[in-house]
Amino acid sequence: MMPLSSSTTRRTLKHTRAIQIEAFARDDGLWDLDARITDHKPREIALASGTRRQGDALHDLSLRVTIDLQMNVVDAYAVSEAVPYPGYCETIGPEYKKLIGLNLLRQFRQGVKERMQGIQGCTHLTELAQILPTAAVQAFAGDVVDTRDGASDSQDTNQPFQLNRCHALRLDGPAVVQYYPRWANKSPDANSSS
DSSP: OOOOOOOSSOOOOOOEEEEEEEEEEOTTSOEEEEEEEEEEOSSOEEETTEEEOTTSEEEEEEEEEEEOTTOBEEEEEEEEEEOSSTTTGGGGGGGGGGGTTOBTTBSHHHHHHHHHSGGGSOHHHHHHHHTHHHHHHHHHBTTTBOOSOOTTOTTOOOOOTTTTSSSTTOTTSHHHHHHOGGGOOOSGGGGSOO
């Protein structure tokens, strides 16, 4: 793997956004996805609501979505620790209950957009919600969803979940031939996603 190349032009850091998602298996069989987004400026900035000191977060927002094993959202809520308009921004948190009933694998992003876009939500919390499906898939991999080839188990007729969902794991690609030979497909139709 190669990191980004060093810049050949002198640069000055102006903004840092960090996104973190942690997934937790709960004792009751559900899973919590705890997502957090922070924004920082490396200098003091003047906002309409007042001056934000260097090092203080401009945004520090968290969203917890609780899902079942079929990736249905059964609970959701948001909190705002740091916002640019205190007393106003953080009042939107309870609206994220509208995510309940959506499924992370079936039209989730469209559902989030319909329920939370524009003045119905917080731009940053809604953006954070949009990346939850792939984080949940990663969290479930190996624990809830079988990601192995299964070639040694002739009874297993279910193709591993991750196959044919990205360019590297397309059924007619060399990675599938090497790591999942049982599921390798040389047909031209293998490029279509299921």
